[in-house]
Amino acid sequence: MFDKLLIANRGEIALRIQRACKALGIGCVQAYSEADTGADYVRTAEQAICVGAAPSSRSYLDKAAMLLAAEVTGAQAIHPGYGFLSENAEFARWVEEAGLIFVGPLSGVIRRMGDKICAKRAMIEAGVPCVPGFVGELTATRDALEIIRSIGFPVIIKAAGGGGGRGMRVVREEKDLMAAIAATQQEAEKAFANGTVYVERYLDNPRHVEIQILADKYGNCVWLGARDCSVQRRHQKVIEEAPPVDVPQRLLADVGSRCVAACKALGYVGLGTFEFLFEDNQLFFIEMNTRLQVEHTVTEMITGLDLVQYQLRVARGERLDIEQKDISFVGHSIECRINAEDPLDFRPSPGRVDFWQPPGGPGLRVDTHVSSGYVVPAFYDSMIAKLISFGRTREEAIARMQGGLRQFVVEGIKTNIPLHLSILEQDKFRKGAVSIHFLEKWLASK
Structure with missing residues (x-):
């Protein structure tokens, strides 16, 4: 307490x-x-x-x-x-x-799940589906070639201690393998002080789907639905939504229950997020985030739960007062990350906000620390607000988001609001189920 x-x-x-x-x-x-x-x-x-x-x-x-x-x-x-x-x-x-x-969870759990090899082993033990690959350290030797031949090209070499989109290289041909392993090891050592790398099969056109869990220190754990975070640029999320479009609920329920089992086996306490790639109607675990997520808001909107309050309550030693049967998902929610950056070349745009007028109205929420006169520092992440919409349907959530973005007035600095409006107008996005490559391919075609 x-x-x-x-x-x-x-x-x-x-x-x-x-x-x-x-x-x-x-x-x-x-x-x-x-x-x-x-x-x-x-x-x-x-x-x-x-x-x-x-x-x-x-x-x-x-x-x-x-x-x-x-x-x-x-x-x-x-x-x-x-x-x-x-x-x-x-x-x-x-x-x-x-x-x-x-x-948050105990330091030993953070350490275990922060090492991608250890995390993958823990998930395999718990029956959580993982991307096919080699669960061990990879080195630039002939053994590596044999291992990867058994997996099949293309593959992705990843830093065991990586994150934020760094420490990853896709390899499509044998001739590029050894150089890719060595380069990724060097990058990982420099960025994370850990040169260990591993390998997984590279999925060409997946979506990014994640499952939210909440656990107390008494062994009680629930999963709180799923989110789609596939609209990304350089592995950084831009738009998130819940629930994911066209992901079978039976699959989510099955994998969600497996995530709960994994948390109980780990002795996990607090909020956590299991991240997956979704392709060919299958979910493949890639990593776990042992913290509150930026996009927790869309889960709050469809469950009606205050996740930060629950995070604090379980940290104080309280028992969860909800069971899996108590959790229901209503409507659809979308979050746009509003960044202080040029919407065309993505350069940061720090400086004084001369005028700030966020939107309002039914089905809109703004999480921000900014007001008129605020000076955006040049030292930190460029996100200055999150605009969240809610609707009875995805179409209503999109329409409300578009209205909110058009109402949002920011003067003195540049923001990515025009980019969000352009994305929401794209037919592929409106149909749902876009892959993690959607945004970068669309930007490259402009």
């Missing part, structure tokens, strides 16, 4: 966590960098503490500074949000060793 929490993050998710804390009667301390001194969510927090300079390496990624901030303010728990330290097993261990509560 805790009654005071340090929010070790910034932007819209910091404000989202603050609101959940207030609803539960939990005091919150906002950690912030020098670049975020004037942000509204810093002023609205009951208490705030500067943890360092503007660069994230000297503030939001500084584990010692965050831990010290919790200790000097009397916070008994730390919520890492997403990004930054949210899946850093060492930081979670430091929090545990300091006698504080990390809002």
